[in-house]
Amino acid sequence: MKKEKRELQKGILAKVEICPKCEDEWIDEKGYEALYNLFTRKTFKIGGSLAVRIPKEIANVIGLKEGSEVKVAVKEKKIVIEAA
Numbered sequence: 326m327k328k329e330k331r332e333l334q335k336g337i338l339a340k341v342e343i344c345p346k347c348e349d350e351w352i353d354e355k356g357y358e359a360l361y362n363l364f365t366r367k368t369f370k371i372g373g374s375l376a377v378r379i380p381k382e383i384a385n386v387i388g389l390k391e392g393s394e395v396k397v398a399v400k401e402k403k404i405v406i407e408a409a
């Protein structure tokens with residue numbers, strides 16, 4: 326089975342397996358689990374606020390570092406975090 330790295334979203338890489346017959350691609354179980362853990366985060370409390378960890382792979386995509394200012398907005402019931 327051929328394996329290649331694919332960029333699923335900007336800066337987010339995953340290993341995919343490629344079927345030699347039909348060239349279908351899929352993410353193996355380990356890769357799927359890693360992606361699931363990357364994109365599914367658990368909120369936690371800091372004082373009266375809720376916090377969520379931004380994984381470094383995702384922070385890197387928009388150039389966030391510790392201490393970066395961000396703008397937080399609500400759009401269509403989603404929270405959008407943008408580098409300020």
Ligand SMILES: [Zn+2]
Pocket residue numbers: 344345346347348349
């Ligand atoms: Zn196939």
